[in-house]
Amino acid sequence: MHLTGGCQCGAVRFRATALVDNAHVCHCRMCQKAMGNFFAALVGVPKTDLTWTRGAATVFLSSEGIERGFCATCGTPLFYHNTAGGHVSMCIGAFDTPAAIPLVWEAGPEGRLPQIDQLGQIDLGQPTEQAMGADAVRIRATNHQHPDHDTQTWPA
Numbered sequence: 001m002h003l004t005g006g007c008q009c010g011a012v013r014f015r016a017t018a019l020v021d022n023a024h025v026c027h028c029r030m031c032q033k034a035m036g037n038f039f040a041a042l043v044g045v046p047k048t049d050l051t052w053t054r055g056a057a058t059v060f061l062s063s064e065g066i067e068r069g070f071c072a073t074c075g076t077p078l079f080y081h082n083t084a085g086g087h088v089s090m091c092i093g094a095f096d097t098p099a100a101i102p103l104v105w106e107a108g109p110e111g112r113l114p115q116i117d118q119l120g121q122i123d124l125g126q127p128t129e130q131a132m133g134a135d136a137v138r139i140r141a142t143n144h145q146h147p148d149h150d151t152q153t154w155p156a
Contacts, residue, residue, distance in 0.1 A: 005095035006054065007071035007078060010146030010154035013054035014078075016095075020044030020087050023101050026080075027116075028108030034068050035077050035091075038113050042080055043101050044087035053150065096148040 006013035023043040031040035057069030057078045069079040069088075080089040092098045106112070129136040146154055 003095055003097065003100070004053070004150050005090070006146060007074050007076035007094065008145050009071060009074035009076070010151065011055045011073040012052070012057055012071045012076075012078065013146075013150060014090070014094075015051045015053050016045040016049055016090065017051075018046055018049035019101070020046065021104065022089075023092065023103050024105045024107055025103060026107040027110075027112040029111045030062060031080070031108065032111060032113075034062060034080070038116060039108075040077075040080065041092040041098075041103070042089040043092050045090050046087045050088055050090075054154070 001017055001019065003016045003019070004013065005016075020043065023041075025039040025041045027039045032038065034040060055071075058072040059067045059069050062068045065083045067079075067081040067083060068077065069081065070077050076094060077091050078094050079091060082089075092101050095101060125131060129140075132139070144155065
């Protein structure tokens with residue numbers, strides 16, 4: 001196994017050579033706040049199988065023994081880490097191929113927001129670039145987002 005990932009701007013990149021079989025979403029309020037979203041989608045990577053290949057995450061101690069890592073440049077959330085554990089729970093969305101990591105459970109059901117039940121029942125609308133028209137062309141031309149693969153240098 002060889003999965004890579006990183007932050008939005010490319011300042012921080014990582015490689016995982018193994019995953020723990022615990023891919024999940026956590027609905028607890030602390031994860032919602034840390035991600036700025038409805039839930040945190042996480043998968044464990046054994047510490048021995050995680051390599052930071054560019055830069056380093058900045059760490060916020062969200063509670064005793066719990067670190068949350070993020071990119072100090074662009075703010076992308078990267079991980080949740082219980083310092084007493086043997087793995088780092090990486091944000092699935094930070095991987096270059098997040099669709100390759102199927103979820104196996106949900107945590108923190110007491111914090112699960114009602115909007116989650118609306119998914120699949122609301123209008124998805126047009127594909128993003130089609131709906132944005134000329135704005136999509138401008139964004140594509142000025143995009144500073146790192147591509148979904150490793151690069152020798154960044155920015156290009």
